[in-house]
Amino acid sequence: MKIVLIGTIVKDIIKHFNGSQSKSFGGLLYTLNAASAFFNEDDCIIPVSYVGEDIYPEIIDLLKDDKRIVLDGLKRCAQKNNTVEITYTSPDERLERSLFPLPPLSFENIQPFLDADVVVVNMISGWDLDLNDFIKLRKNYSGLIYLDIHSLTLGCNPDGTRYYRVVDQLDKWIGNCDILQLNECEFNIINNNKGRGPESFYRDYCFKEGKIVNLTRASQGSVTYFKEGRQVQKTVVYPPPALKVVDPTGCGDAFMAGFLSEYFNKKDIRFAAAHANQVAALMGTFRGLPNPKVLRQMYNKYLEENK
Numbered sequence: 001m002k003i004v005l006i007g008t009i010v011k012d013i014i015k016h017f018n019g020s021q022s023k024s025f026g027g028l029l030y031t032l033n034a035a036s037a038f039f040n041e042d043d044c045i046i047p048v049s050y051v052g053e054d055i056y057p058e059i060i061d062l063l064k065d066d067k068r069i070v071l072d073g074l075k076r077c078a079q080k081n082n083t084v085e086i087t088y089t090s091p092d093e094r095l096e097r098s099l100f101p102l103p104p105l106s107f108e109n110i111q112p113f114l115d116a117d118v119v120v121v122n123m124i125s126g127w128d129l130d131l132n133d134f135i136k137l138r139k140n141y142s143g144l145i146y147l148d149i150h151s152l153t154l155g156c157n158p159d160g161t162r163y164y165r166v167v168d169q170l171d172k173w174i175g176n177c178d179i180l181q182l183n184e185c186e187f188n189i190i191n192n193n194k195g196r197g198p199e200s201f202y203r204d205y206c207f208k209e210g211k212i213v214n215l216t217r218a219s220q221g222s223v224t225y226f227k228e229g230r231q232v233q234k235t236v237v238y239p240p241p242a243l244k245v246v247d248p249t250g251c252g253d254a255f256m257a258g259f260l261s262e263y264f265n266k267k268d269i270r271f272a273a274a275h276a277n278q279v280a281a282l283m284g285t286f287r288g289l290p291n292p293k294v295l296r297q298m299y300n301k302y303l304e305e306n307k
Contacts, residue, residue, distance in 0.1 A: 001264050002044040004073070004113045005031055006129060007122035008102060009049045009059060010082045014249055014288065017088040022247070024288030025059070026084065027124045030250030034257035034279055036066055036292035037299070046113050048073035049128075050102040052081025066292070073113060077102055082125060085160075086249060092218040096154070096162040098125065105129050107136040118144045118260060121177070122253060126151030131169060138176035144264070147177035148256055153189045164189050174205045181214040181256055198225060199232055207232060212269060214259060214276070216252050219245065224273040235270045237277045242306060245284030254283035278302070 010027035028049050035045050045068050051059050056076045063069050080100040087095045104127045110119070119141060121129055129137075138145060152173065155165040167173065167190050174180055182190070191201060198215055202225040206213055210227040217223065221238040245251070258279025263272035282298055283290065290298075 001039065001118065002046070002116040003035065003039070003118045003120065003260065004046045004048060004110065004116045005035065005120045005122065006048045006105060006110060007031065007120075008082055008124040008128050009047075009051055009055075009074075010084045010124065011055065012249065012288070013083065013085045014247065015085070015087040016247065016287070017091050020287075022288045025055070025062070026250055026289055027082070028122060028253070029289055030253035030283065031120065031122055031257050032063075032069070033289060033292045033295065034254040034283060035261065036069065037295040038258060038261040038279060039068065041068070043068055044070060044116075046070045046073050046116065048105060048110055048113065050075050050077040050105065052077055052079055052100065052102065055081045070113075073109070075109065088248075091245075092248060097160040098156055098162060099160045101125060101127070101156070105133070107133040107140070110137060111140070114141050114143075116143060118146060118264060120146045120148070120256060120260070122148045122256065123150040123152045124253075126154050126156070131172060135172065135176055144179065145177045146179040146256065146260060147173065147181070148252065149173070149180065149182040149186050149190065150252070153186045166190070166192055171205065174211075175209075177211070178209075179212040179214065179259075180206065181216065181252070181259075183216045183218065183252060187215060198223065199234070202232055214255070214273070216255055216280070218248060218251075221277050222255070222273060224269055226269050235273050237273045239277050239281045240302070240306070243278075243281040243285055243302065245281060247287045248284050250289065251280040251284045255280040 007028035012026035082102045083099040085097040154162040213225040215223045255276045258276035259272045262275045
């Protein structure tokens with residue numbers, strides 16, 4: 001499998017709910033590290049992101065030893081890299097502040113890599129890719145597009161603080177992807193407080209084209225909606241009880257990689273959702289960004305202990 005990962009690599013400053021603080025790289029690297037941990041040895045992973053000149057050499061050095069990762073999509077930008085301050089107000093809820101925002105990518109940044117099997121668009125900043133370029137991607141690419149709504153639901157004040165907002169032209173964002181991912185808070189925002197449940201939302205936006213929707217629910221796991229015949233089906237998965245999440249940052253990004261690493265080859269939605277929850281929970285057992293090899297070792301240990 002050849003997969004393109006579109007998004008933003010960020011510097012994270014995380015203020016945890018227990019009062020501690022950690023710093024690490026984050027954003028698209030959570031998806032990238034999970035992909036590196038769980039994809040096959042003959043797969044190809046292509047991250048596409050602007051990277052600030054202050055961290056560009058370090059990012060290249062961090063990724064260069066994994067021969068599956070193609071670095072051509074990482075574009076050096078003559079400014080400081082996007083820094084995100086995350087303050088947890090509860091184990092699952094957080095406030096964000098985004099500093100030194102990077103410019104959005106264009107279709108031309110992605111076009112050289114469209115021989116891929118899957119293109120992931122992870123809206124980490126919310127302006128990672130403009131809608132017009134997203135539509136252009138769909139028109140020029142017939143493979144699988146996986147969209148994580150993520151920060152499309154967040155506006156940005158001049159001081160960098162983020163706030164929730166209604167997503168403009170939501171139907172076009174959803175209409176041009178094959179798999180959609182969002183969490184419960186994001187669902188409530190795009191649902192515009194209409195009281196419509198996820199299944200009704202799926203029928204309105206996704207049923208006709210047979211899309212897959214992954215609704216992540218933090219400590220409650222996930223619900224995946226999909227079309228089977230003429231019916232809306234769902235699979236509910238709870239996180240592994242043996243894994244204690246100490247830092248939920250990046251769990252949703254890891255969920256995406258965990259889902260795709262199984263779904264693309266087996267096309268088993270239920271199995272892919274279960275694997276995605278395991279990967280997301282494992283990511284949460286680390287404070288900050290884990291090494292892919294360590295993440296894989298932890299996964300193998302978990303499987304051995306829970307046969």
